[in-house]
Amino acid sequence: MKKSVLFLGLIYLIFISLGLPDTILGVAWPSMNGEFQVAASSAGIIAMVISMGTIFSSFQTNRMIQKIGVGNLIVCSIFFTVIGLCGFSISQNFFFLIISALPLGLGAGAIDTAVNDYVALHYKAHHMNWLHGFWGIGATLGPIIMGFYLKNQNWRGGYLILVCLQFVLVVIVFFSRKQWKQPREIPHASEMQDSMLTLIKRPGIIFSLICFVFYVGIEACMGLWGSSFLVRVKDIPVATAAFMTSGYYASLTVGRLAAGFFTFFLSSRKILYLSELLLLGGVVVLFLGSGNFAAVGFIFTGLGSAAIFPTMLHETPERFGTKDSARIMSLQLALAYTGTTCLPPVLGFLAERFTLVIFPYLLFLFGCILLVSTITLEKKVKRHQA
Known part of the structure; x- marks a missing residue:
């Protein structure tokens, strides 16, 4: 019983972590676009690349689950978000921000689809509702963390903190990856x-x-x-x-x-x-x-x-x-x-x-x-x- 409660808590923690990076770009952008000397509207390009990665990985999630399993997929996906956030924190130009946005989107899309599907299969409906509420907790904490660093004109520090938090989660999920049950077979693509x-x-x-x-x-x-x-x-x-x-x-x-x-x-x-x-x-x-x-x-x-x-x-x-x-x-x-x-x-x-x-x-x-x-x-x- 205790083990199952801890595992459920881990699922909620994953969704909090999913919300953390979703909201900080808009908060940090007024400082970022001045540093990189690009138009304010350029944030839309970064958001588009993230979303394109999210869409692509969402459609590929079921196929990847069948190949490597749910737990391994989630570990890899969170690690992708670590790579993307780390790229943001060390970017020296706008082009590198765009490159970093791709793994961030790929990781987020796979996590979102895999965890939502897993909860739908193995838990009752109220957990699904609360899961989206816990995403909001992460989405709320993200701007707070970034706002703290923006007071010192250091938006990179906000991204770096998220890198550390996501990396800790990668380690935790890695050691729990065998607890994730393999889902049923999915219909043929055609x-x-x-x-x-x-x-x-x-x-x-x-x-x-x-x-x-x-x-x-x-x-x-x-x-x-x-x-x-x-x-x-x-x-x-x-x-x-x-x-x-x-x-x-x-x-x-x-x-x-x-x-x-x-x-x-x-x-x-x-x-x-x-x-x-x-x-x-x-x-x-x-x-x-x-x-x-x-x-x-x-x-x-x-x-x-x-x-x-x-x-x-x-x-x-x-x-x-x-x-x-x-x-x-x-x-x-x-x-x-x-x-x-x-x-x-x-x-x-x-x-x-x-x-x-x-x-x-x-x-x-x-x-x-x-x-x-x-x-x-x-x-x-x-x-x-x-």
Whole structure:
């Protein structure tokens, strides 16, 4: 019993570590882009490379599990993140940052897919919800760590601390790798391809995919460009902006951990609608707020975002049936990574042309698309199930 509890604790620790590097680029970038003498929008290129690595490794995860096992894959994947973070900490030019972004994305994608799949197979549903909450703990701690070092104008130190933490985790997981159970055989690749082509034609699938693209895109844009918006538009000091960004992820985490209690008296559909409206309200406050009051907008946006992603995943079997839910989930997650890849660079490109003043406007537009797609999705599913 004690051994199983410790192993479960290790799984939660892995997801905390997964969240740590996800949020520090946006916090450190106002200092980094000046040092490397590149445009502010160049952060979008780094984010795109990370996301491309994540998408590629996510699609290859099941194949790698069959070859080397879950435990060995997770050890290798965490070590890849160590290599990427170490590259960031010693980079002397922008090109080396791009090179370092690739192993960071490859490692993160494999960890995310492998651990989510493992928990879905071997643990109850509430652990999956809490797992995403613990990712938020890591995402909250990342900006706090980086903010501490930014006070001393030392963003490299923030990355170096993460290298040390991830390396310790590599050692721990290495000695526990044999405890990871090997999963069942997966379907043949050709069967998966045929299934995906037919699944896209199912009623509501397209709007579900749109929801994932724009929700995760909003979250990625908040993480990557939120600090820069506060620094360049709201005239907030870099270190203070870093802590405000951590407030967004803190509210995201608290909201996810608390959202489970709301499911006792609210339907998933109502939770989605209320969450998306709160998200839009937070963006409005972010736009109207001045100085430190802008932090309230970050908190409201985080609270509004909290329940959306887990609820959309949880609703998949209910909307589309249990038979194909696993394959639909993989398709949804692939599109979610696509949103992470595409929307932040788009925002960065437009910000380069029109300044970061457009940040809340685009977030509001993305949120409206998310809300309209959710409403349309619910109507199509309800009509199909009638």
